[in-house]
Amino acid sequence: MIMRDSFEPASREEKESHFELVKGVSYWQDAWRRLKRNKVAMISIYIIAFIFVFAFIGPMFSDYDYTTQLRGQENIAPSWGFPFGTDNLGRDLLVRTMYGARVSLIVGVCASLIVLVIGTVYGSVSGYFGGRVDDVMMRVVELIYSLPDILVVLLLSAVLRTPLQIWFNSSGGFIAGKLSVVGPGLISIFIAFGLLYWVGMARIIRGQVLMLKEQEYVVAAKALGAGSKRIIVKHLWPNCIGQIIVTTCMQIPSAIFLESFLSFLGVGVSAPLTSLGSMSADALGGMYTYSYRLIIPAIILSLMILSLNLFGDGLRDALDPRLKK
Amino acid sequence: MTRYVVQRVAQALIVLLLITSATFLLMNLVPGGPFLSEKAPSEQVLAALNEKYGLDQPVLVQLKNYVVNLVQGDLGVSYKMQKNRQVIDIIMEMFPISAKIGAISLLLALVVGIPMGCVAAYNRGTRIDSSLRVLTTLGISVPGFVVATVLLILFGSIWHLLPTVGLTSWKSYIMPCFSNAFYPMCYIGRLARSSMLDVINQEYIRTARAKGVAPITIVFKHALRNAFIPVLTYLGPLTAYILTGGFVVESVFNIPGLGRYFVQSISNRDYPIIMGTTIFLAALIICMNLIVDILYRYVDPRIDLSKGGNKE
Numbered sequence: 001m002i003m004r005d006s007f008e009p010a011s012r013e014e015k016e017s018h019f020e021l022v023k024g025v026s027y028w029q030d031a032w033r034r035l036k037r038n039k040v041a042m043i044s045i046y047i048i049a050f051i052f053v054f055a056f057i058g059p060m061f062s063d064y065d066y067t068t069q070l071r072g073q074e075n076i077a078p079s080w081g082f083p084f085g086t087d088n089l090g091r092d093l094l095v096r097t098m099y100g101a102r103v104s105l106i107v108g109v110c111a112s113l114i115v116l117v118i119g120t121v122y123g124s125v126s127g128y129f130g131g132r133v134d135d136v137m138m139r140v141v142e143l144i145y146s147l148p149d150i151l152v153v154l155l156l157s158a159v160l161r162t163p164l165q166i167w168f169n170s171s172g173g174f175i176a177g178k179l180s181v182v183g184p185g186l187i188s189i190f191i192a193f194g195l196l197y198w199v200g201m202a203r204i205i206r207g208q209v210l211m212l213k214e215q216e217y218v219v220a221a222k223a224l225g226a227g228s229k230r231i232i233v234k235h236l237w238p239n240c241i242g243q244i245i246v247t248t249c250m251q252i253p254s255a256i257f258l259e260s261f262l263s264f265l266g267v268g269v270s271a272p273l274t275s276l277g278s279m280s281a282d283a284l285g286g287m288y289t290y291s292y293r294l295i296i297p298a299i300i301l302s303l304m305i306l307s308l309n310l311f312g313d314g315l316r317d318a319l320d321p322r323l324k325k
Numbered sequence: 326m327t328r329y330v331v332q333r334v335a336q337a338l339i340v341l342l343l344i345t346s347a348t349f350l351l352m353n354l355v356p357g358g359p360f361l362s363e364k365a366p367s368e369q370v371l372a373a374l375n376e377k378y379g380l381d382q383p384v385l386v387q388l389k390n391y392v393v394n395l396v397q398g399d400l401g402v403s404y405k406m407q408k409n410r411q412v413i414d415i416i417m418e419m420f421p422i423s424a425k426i427g428a429i430s431l432l433l434a435l436v437v438g439i440p441m442g443c444v445a446a447y448n449r450g451t452r453i454d455s456s457l458r459v460l461t462t463l464g465i466s467v468p469g470f471v472v473a474t475v476l477l478i479l480f481g482s483i484w485h486l487l488p489t490v491g492l493t494s495w496k497s498y499i500m501p502c503f504s505n506a507f508y509p510m511c512y513i514g515r516l517a518r519s520s521m522l523d524v525i526n527q528e529y530i531r532t533a534r535a536k537g538v539a540p541i542t543i544v545f546k547h548a549l550r551n552a553f554i555p556v557l558t559y560l561g562p563l564t565a566y567i568l569t570g571g572f573v574v575e576s577v578f579n580i581p582g583l584g585r586y587f588v589q590s591i592s593n594r595d596y597p598i599i600m601g602t603t604i605f606l607a608a609l610i611i612c613m614n615l616i617v618d619i620l621y622r623y624v625d626p627r628i629d630l631s632k633g634g635n636k637e
Contacts, residue, residue, distance in 0.1 A: 146340050148610045150569040151603050158591040158599055159351045257468055264470045265572055265588050280470060284577070287474065288482040295478070298471040306466035 031242075034318040041314020044307035051304055055101035064092040066099040067272045077292075084296055087282070096274050097297055103275040104256045104304065107186060111193040111255035116248045118194060119201025124232050126202065127209030138206070141199045149196050153258070157188035157267040183270030189259055197255075201247050208240040242319035249315055253308035260301055276301040330619060337615045344607045345395065349388050352596050353380075378404070400601035405593055406586075412601035416583060420605075422492070423575065423582035427567045429502045434509040434563065439549075439556060441510070442517020446525060446552075447544045457514065464511025469570050473504035473577040490579045501578045505570045509563050513556055521552040554625055561614035568606055 025033075035041055064070070069089050076086040084093035126137040161184045168180035179187060212218065213236065221231050237244070262268040263277030274282075276297040283293035375381045378401075379390065394401065400412035407415060445457040480500060481489035488497045524530065525548055533543050571584035579585075583602060590598035 143340060143343075146337075146611060146614060147344065148565050148569075148607050150565070151606055151610075154587075154591060155348060155351065155599065155603055158594065162594075253466070260468050261470070261573065264468070265576065266592055277468070277470075280474065284474070287478065291478050291482070294474055298474065302463075302467045302471055305468070306463060309462060309466050 027242075031318045035314055038314040038317065040310050041318070044311040044314065047303060047307040048311060051101055051300070051307075052105065055098055055105055058098040059095055059102075062092065062095045062098070064095050066091065066096050066274060068092065068095075077290075085290070085292065087293065088286075093279075093293065093296070096279060097276070097300060100274045100276040100279050100297060101300055101304065103186075103269055103273065104259060104277075104301065107189065107259045107275070108252040108256040108308070111190060111197070111259075112248045112251040114190060114193045115198045115201050115251050116244065119198035119247075120205050120237070120244055122198065123202035123205030124209045124236055127206035128213055128228060128232055128236065130210070134206075141202055144196055144199050147196060149192070150258075150261070152196060153189060153192040153262060154265075154267060156192055157185050157262065160184050160188050160191075181273060183268075183273060185262065185268045185270055186259070189255075189262060189268065193255065197251070201244075201251070204243055204247055205240060208243055209236050212236055212239050246312065246316045246319055249308075250312045253305045253312065256301070256305055256308070276304075326622065329622075333615055333618055337611045340611055341604075341608055342392070345392060345604050346388060348600050348603050349391055350384065352600055353384050353387065378402075395604070400604070401597040403595055403598050405595040406590060406598060412597050415586070415598065416601060416605055419581065419583040419586050422580060423568075423571050423584050426498065426501055426505065426574065426580065426582065427564075427571055429498060430505040430509075430567050430570070431563065433502055433506040434513055434567075435556075437506075438510040438513030439517045439553070441514040442519075443521055443544050443549065443552075445514065445518040446521035447540065449522065457518075461511040461514045464507055465515070467507070469504055469508055470573045470577060472507050473500070473574055476500045476504055477577065492580055497578075501574045501580060504577075505567060505574045508570070509566055513559065513563075516555055516559060517552060520555040521548055524548045524551045551625075554621070557617060557621060557624060560617045561610070564613040565610045568609065 059066075069091055070086065076082050078085045082092055082094065084097055086092055087096070122137065122141075126134050126141075164179075164184040164187060168176050209232075213231075218231060218235055221235055226234075259268055259275060260277030260280075263275045264281045266278070266281060269275045269278055271278075279297040280294055280301075283290065283297070287294055372381070379387060382390075391401070398413055400416070402409045402411055403415065441457060441461070445454045448454050477489055477500065480487045487500055488494070489500075491497060521544070525544075530543060530548060533547050534540075538547070568584070571582060572588050573584075574580070575582045575585035576588055583606075587599070587602045587606075590602065
């Protein structure tokens, strides 16, 4: 039998201790906690951070530039003065490796941003409006999907080299000056990413939007008179932010992969600028005598792609636990 | 089914025509014709050259001529690398070499990749699984040229086990094929593992297990059929990867195949060769995608191809 005095009003501390139990955890805190628990992903972050420091801050501490040619110091083996040695033109390979890593990272990030912008806008418009718009837009995606991508990039860089070179030489403008350092090869890589590689992103975002647009809050927003643009930007994008971030991150290593492939074939960055792929290609000639010239950039490149891949996997598990297998 | 096949073939032809026109227009509309890059020829010579190769006609007429010739198997003649030789002859001479390496690499990727994924899924959560995962993650992170050059240094230069240049004996195929197959092998391994795990949790597998079928039989006989479908869809991109991977491998190992020739033609700007090879390889990749799409239906009759064909 329950007596009246079996029940006591809860004390303040007791109430608070209950609140403590259900303390809200935001999406980001939750994701960060999951990410921190993932050892592989955390190690990858440290490696990526180290490579960033190596690539962007490292050259500041060097006496040489990637173009500096030291007469009489050609073909030096790794030593105290030149930890990675020098090449046949007397250029310090340590600094060149740093610049190469920088180029690879910049290409990866920029290409992913291009994919992010085009893919997200295209996918959400296609998914949100549906019907005939969706049909036509997805036909275009299908068409692009069936194009052999690497052939297109090679073709673009072959075709664009001459006109871009002519343009660089004729116009002395600031943009042309900056772009001529980058070279026609890299510009065609960016163009190719803008033309071809956003389709994966667009498909993923479209799928998400198709699912999300049926939800009550979208109906509510519509009933309140929100326009399509507002619904997409304010309601749909924030709800697929996890997917967007993960897909963008996954794009970085594949862009680096592609850039190194093209630079290795000689259609990527143009000399004297270098990238890890073109350094490896340069080293091919003296491969047996100076194997370290090939091995060092190759290892850094592989390590970079590996840790970005592992980090991307960790990020996916953290941001979207449903996807975990 | 027939309607679907016809539809798909038509679509493939349209894509091919689009690629051809885009390639052609890109090459012709962009300033800096094929003869400009050399030590500027005199105007008369340039005009004569343009007339000889039909470059003085309007671009659309040239395109029409090119497509008409293409249908008849005529891809024009080389401007520079093997002057005035038929591009189609060059392709026919070089492609068999590339095809041989490509076919071996493709088989290697499938024959090693699929069982690797099955073994990993079968031993899920054990040390075997995690070490296979390390291997495959490494495999999809290391570019093909890194694998090729490291192998070359180790086996060719340090241990002197395998020939490093050209194709002289069966041993010469080992390194090129392995370095070309390594990435797709690992990719297929991951793909096979995850689709195998999806299948293993299904009812009919539990039934088979309850009946006392040996675990090996379950994995390789009952589950593999369904787990194979995602791998099948990867066959199209796989072909594209192997063909383009050939560019690197043939350059590194000095193999006189079409891939190396294509890369050389790009740096020499021999437009008819670039164009002919691009269209040839594109046609090959599109054909492979077509075959895969149709095979898909035979392997899994549940897929309704008339509704777009994609499961997504």
